[in-house]
Amino acid sequence: MALYLNTVFVVVTALCFYELDYLYVMIGNIFTVLLVFLIVYEVKLWRLKKSLRYEE
Numbered sequence: 001m002a003l004y005l006n007t008v009f010v011v012v013t014a015l016c017f018y019e020l021d022y023l024y025v026m027i028g029n030i031f032t033v034l035l036v037f038l039i040v041y042e043v044k045l046w047r048l049k050k051s052l053r054y055e056e
Contacts, residue, residue, distance in 0.1 A: 001036075002033060002037035002040050003033070006033050009029065009032060010026075010029060013026070013029070
């Protein structure tokens with residue numbers, strides 16, 4: 001999921017930014033993979049904890 005969102009982000013930025021601005025966006029993109037992965041991980045972990053709480 002994180003890689004799909006990151007790929008969409010890269011395609012959109014490749015179409016919208018040029019020259020040095022594109023480089024800045026790609027440098028920021030290095031960290032978006034980690035951030036999106038962490039957000040998806042936390043949401044899935046929260047859903048798991050929520051479902052386990054109802055089983056008890």
